[in-house]
Amino acid sequence: MLTIGDKTFNSRLFTGTGKFNSGELMKSALFESGSELVTMALKRVDVNSDEDHILGYLDHPQFNLLPNTSGVRNAKEAIFAAELAREALETNWLKLEIHPDPKYLLPDPVETLVAAEQLAKKGFIVLPYIHADPVLCKRLEEAGVAAVMPLGSPIGSNKGLKTIDFLEIIIEQSNVPVVVDAGIGAPSDAAKAMEIGADAVLVNTAIAVSDNPIAMARAFKMAVEAGRIAYEAKLAQPIGHASASSPLTSFIDEL
Amino acid sequence: MSFSEIFRNYNWDDIKSRIYSKTSQDVENAISKPQRNLEDFMALISPAAAPYLEQMAQLSHKLTQKRFGKTIQMYIPMYLSNECQNICTYCGFSLDNKIPRRTLTEKEILSEITHIKAMGYDHILLVTGEANKTVGLEYFKKAFRLINPSFSHISLEVQPLDQHEYEELIPLGLNTVLVYQETYHQEDYKKHHPKGKKSNFDYRLETPDRLGRAGIHKIGLGVLFGLEDWRTDSFFTALHLQYLERKYWKTKYSISFPRLRPHAGGLTPKVEMTDRELVQLICAYRIFNEEVELSLSTRESNKFRDNVIKLGITSISAGSKTNPGGYANAPESLEQFEIDDQRSPAQIAEMLTRQGYEPVWKDWDRAYGGG
Numbered sequence: 249m250l251t252i253g254d255k256t257f258n259s260r261l262f263t264g265t266g267k268f269n270s271g272e273l274m275k276s277a278l279f280e281s282g283s284e285l286v287t288m289a290l291k292r293v294d295v296n297s298d299e300d301h302i303l304g305y306l307d308h309p310q311f312n313l314l315p316n317t318s319g320v321r322n323a324k325e326a327i328f329a330a331e332l333a334r335e336a337l338e339t340n341w342l343k344l345e346i347h348p349d350p351k352y353l354l355p356d357p358v359e360t361l362v363a364a365e366q367l368a369k370k371g372f373i374v375l376p377y378i379h380a381d382p383v384l385c386k387r388l389e390e391a392g393v394a395a396v397m398p399l400g401s402p403i404g405s406n407k408g409l410k411t412i413d414f415l416e417i418i419i420e421q422s423n424v425p426v427v428v429d430a431g432i433g434a435p436s437d438a439a440k441a442m443e444i445g446a447d448a449v450l451v452n453t454a455i456a457v458s459d460n461p462i463a464m465a466r467a468f469k470m471a472v473e474a475g476r477i478a479y480e481a482k483l484a485q486p487i488g489h490a491s492a493s494s495p496l497t498s499f500i501d502e503l
Numbered sequence: 504m505s506f507s508e509i510f511r512n513y514n515w516d517d518i519k520s521r522i523y524s525k526t527s528q529d530v531e532n533a534i535s536k537p538q539r540n541l542e543d544f545m546a547l548i549s550p551a552a553a554p555y556l557e558q559m560a561q562l563s564h565k566l567t568q569k570r571f572g573k574t575i576q577m578y579i580p581m582y583l584s585n586e587c588q589n590i591c592t593y594c595g596f597s598l599d600n601k602i603p604r605r606t607l608t609e610k611e612i613l614s615e616i617t618h619i620k621a622m623g624y625d626h627i628l629l630v631t632g633e634a635n636k637t638v639g640l641e642y643f644k645k646a647f648r649l650i651n652p653s654f655s656h657i658s659l660e661v662q663p664l665d666q667h668e669y670e671e672l673i674p675l676g677l678n679t680v681l682v683y684q685e686t687y688h689q690e691d692y693k694k695h696h697p698k699g700k701k702s703n704f705d706y707r708l709e710t711p712d713r714l715g716r717a718g719i720h721k722i723g724l725g726v727l728f729g730l731e732d733w734r735t736d737s738f739f740t741a742l743h744l745q746y747l748e749r750k751y752w753k754t755k756y757s758i759s760f761p762r763l764r765p766h767a768g769g770l771t772p773k774v775e776m777t778d779r780e781l782v783q784l785i786c787a788y789r790i791f792n793e794e795v796e797l798s799l800s801t802r803e804s805n806k807f808r809d810n811v812i813k814l815g816i817t818s819i820s821a822g823s824k825t826n827p828g829g830y831a832n833a834p835e836s837l838e839q840f841e842i843d844d845q846r847s848p849a850q851i852a853e854m855l856t857r858q859g860y861e862p863v864w865k866d867w868d869r870a871y872g873g874g
């Protein structure tokens with residue numbers, strides 16, 4: 249069981265809602281994934297309409313909503329969007345995303361820290377999307393975030409865990425759950441993240457854009473479970489090539 | 504520094520001959536590389552790339568889905584005015600065209616809004632000619648105050664404005680500005696724009712810089728296909744795009760693909776761009792730049808649009824009227840150009856769904872503000 253803020257999760261696979269070709273397919277794939285925390289961009293939600301289609305499909309006890317601030321460019325806009333999300337979606341959970349660079353959608357560490365400090369004070373359960381920067385993770389922890397969400401590689405790139413050395417440092421040092429977000433392109437990437445001790449992963453593009461999102465969702469579910477079991481069972485450490493002779497220490501026996 | 508200084512370092516004829524001398528080896532290299540530069544873009548738009556069209560289309564399809572998913576954004580134009588002080592040889596609103604001129608009143612704007620909202624739209628593109636005295640900043644401010652409460656995303660395709668004017672409109676809801684250079688061939692530009700403020704090539708060329716400095720969210724670029732060699736014009740568009748992306752890195756960019764369409768007092772295209780060539784260009788842009796938005800209007804035919812949404816296009820319009828008041832007030836007034844795809848937004852949405860795409864009506868929120 250994974251606990252973040254006031255919630256516990258059986259599933260360590262968090263999911264996104266973008267890029268699916270229909271709401272119906274999104275819903276089926278997310279069910280199949282077993283995911284209990286799903287993120288959606290506030291900008292895609294029509295908060296003034298009673299029948300917003302994204303929210304309609306996610307209205308089920310399995311799904312906890314994690315609104316995100318995708319589209320904002322600085323702390324001020326992020327805080328405004330967060331307040332709106334809290335009011336419209338009736339949750340104080342928030343995936344804080346501030347990526348002023350619309351090309352690679354890389355997060356702005358300075359604005360993210362400023363916004364996280366203020367949002368935590370306002371009572372939000374803040375999960376910030378950030379670069380795999382161990383020092384920033386500690387600063388965010390001090391600011392009162394509920395978890396950190398470092399990236400494996402740029403959003404939607406499917407490039408896998410390019411930042412793995414830094415993810416390992418973050419996982420080693422963190423006092424809050426570490427959710428590897430962005431760039432996870434294959435179930436094996438998700439399994440790897442879990443094996444090195446990530447508390448959860450967030451996957452969207454790899455499921456939504458596959459030819460069979462429902463089957464891919466199941467594959468990710470299994471991979472995340474396998475990776476977690478392997479982590480808990482303690483992976484055997486890789487060993488360099490065996491050597492029968494000990495040219496540097498054999499002299500000891502000869503003394 | 505602005506783009507015009509960079510532009511001066513390039514020679515049209517030199518670029519054209521470099522494009523036309525690209526070889527199949529250059530094209531194959533461009534297709535197989537993980538990242539492409541402007542040299543590769545030249546190869547992809549060159550005649551040498553023609554035999555590789557299917558391969559380019561498959562790559563473009565894959566890259567587009569990775570970035571944008573199985574979705575297509577929906578927008579609709581609202582023409583506010585056809586008053587215009589410019590002479591443009593290819594445009595139905597040109598000053599020398601003896602047509603009834605009309606600028607929507609506040610009441611008319613409101614009834615157009617009601618009509619457009621009923622079609623399901625939430626992203627709107629406002630279009631005018633260039634009549635600075637009657638349809639200038641003050642008119643736009645009034646229009647934005649009326650339109651902003653009803654739409655999540657407002658784009659503007661009007662005369663180029665000064666930086667401070669953009670800065671005044673952004674807080675009122677301006678998110679995106681489309682400003683097409685029409686052609687980067689300076690002498691030809693002069694021929695096609697003999698009179699009016701638009702005849703100032705440099706002022707238009709530097710508009711994206713003014714927008715970038717104003718902190719706009721998105722800038723749309725493009726040329727009008729039919730005026731000059733489309734390959735060379737597209738190279739300059741890509742050069743412009745690359746310059747802007749590096750300089751105004753917080754701004755998003757989109758490219759449009761207008762081909763000359765019949766209109767009152769029409770101009771026969773000097774250079775014909777075939778359907779096959781337009782597909783090549785769309786794919787070339789996507790392979791060159793995985794993140795840029797690519798937009799296609801109702802100028803194109805049903806069959807063409809139905810097929811290219813899979814090849815790189817990320818946003819389309821439907822049910823468009825290109826005359827001021829065309830939705831509710833004056834359905835019979837003169838259009839800027841004839842639209843080809845006459846299907847309703849609901850029909851287009853159904854076509855998208857059938858092809859495995861979700862039409863996206865809302866992908867922004869007023870709450871984010873323009874600036």
